[in-house]
Amino acid sequence: MEKIFLITPLILILALLIDLFLGDPRWLPHPVVAMGKLISSLEKKLYLQKSKQEKPQALYWRGALLSLIVVITTFLITTLVVTIAQALGTLLATFIAALLLGIALAARSLAGAALEIKDLLEQGNLAEARRKLSYIVGRDTEQLDESEIVRATIETVAENTVDGITSPLFYAFILGVPGAYAYKAINTLDSMIGYRSERYLWFGRFAAKLDDIANYLPARLTGLSMIVGAALLGYPIKAMIRTWQRDAASHPSPNSGIPESVVAGALGVQLGGLNYYKQVPSQRATMGDPLVPLQARHIGQAVTIMAVTTVIFALPALVGLYWIGKWLL
Structure with missing residues (x-):
């Protein structure tokens, strides 16, 4: 029975390679789409x-109740x-x-989307860069200048390093593939109903809090991995630690401020500031x-x-999974 929830080093390496070379192919139905349909169906009821x-x-x-049904159903089906x-x-x-774990990761799709925006900016095609950015962020993008497009893209890459990569890996290490997909269900719930709008202020509050709890430890481990990885790339350790300690807690999310502040400290740039969501202004604390x-x-x-953060985050797990596998098997 324990094998069901055991990720071996081979599975982890293959999953990372699958995400690297395959990503999210359009011809392969993505489980998150099924989760979204289940959430929408239950919401109507x-x-x-x-x-x-x-x-x-x-x-x-x-x-x-909706959140628990979705998470438990996802876990049981994957099991x-x-x-x-x-x-x-x-x-x-x-x-x-x-294959399932690789599909649950989003490193390739996230990197591809971000680098496409980078290329468009370097070509001077701001209009297309704004359009592509609107696919990966929730804020209004129609009026953004180049620096604001860059800021939004970097913030999304930093935040989704946790949501799309390290948190699924963290729960895969603990509960195997079912754990990774239970987390994906939590994250999908947050993205669909975890808003502070009139409709979801109370109806989505449990989902939003569940997402905060699920990401709490992975976000902090990611911050440490990010500092180690960025330091190996030559970025200043002291600046990353300083911005984490000074700025992370002022972010609206208890978790997203960690990777954003670390990346800001590494690059020597300032993130955060004024965003617009459906023409409604939202002032975010600055990072870095x-x-x-x-x-x-x-x-x-x-x-x-x-x-590099993904590799640093996965390396200790590879060693740990190897010894756990030897002990169990």
């Missing part, structure tokens, strides 16, 4: 027309798939586990010091830091 007249506590518990694969043989089980102006090249540097 649990967020009733009369919900706006209900007490906040009732809305909260309806949203909590069933892995169990069936293991029953059919070790080789197939290894391949299925690696504006030692140099934001330029397109900084996007490539942020992507490199993300890649």
Whole structure:
């Protein structure tokens, strides 16, 4: 039974390679799409027309029920798939586990989207860069100048290093592929209903808090891995530690401020500031010091830091998984 929730070093290496070379191919249905459909379907059943007249506590518990159903269902279905694969043989089980874990990661897609924006900026094509940026951020992009496009892209790369890479890996290390997908369900719930809008202020509050809790430890381990990785690339350790200690806690998210502040300290740029969401202004605390102006090249540097952070984060797990595997098997 313990094999179902065990990620071997081979599975981890294959998963990273699958994400690197395959990414999120359009011809392969992505499990997150299925999660989104399940969330939308349950929302229609649990967020009733009369919900706006209900007490906040009732809305909260309806949203909590939705969240628990989605996470538990995702975990059980993934466990069933892995169990069936293991029953059919070790080789197939290894391949299925690696494929599923690789699909759960977002390093290639995130890097590809960011570098495409970088290339467009270097070509002077601001209009297309704004359009591409709108695919990966929630803020308004129509009026952004080059420095603001760069800032938004770097912030997304930094934040999604946790959401899209290290947190899924962290839960895979603990609970295997089912753990990674349970986390993906939590993250998808947060992205769909975890807003502080009129509709979701109470209905999505449980999902938002669950996402904060799930990312709490991975975000801090990612921050440490990011400092080590960036230091190996030659970026100043003291600046990264200083910006983390000084700026991270002022971010609206208890977790996103960590990678954003570390990247800002590494690159010597300032992130954060004024954003617009559906034409509504939102002032975010600044991260880092504006030692140099934001330029397109900084996007490539942020992507490199993300890649090295992934390796640094995974290396201790490779050693640990090797010894755990020897002990169990």
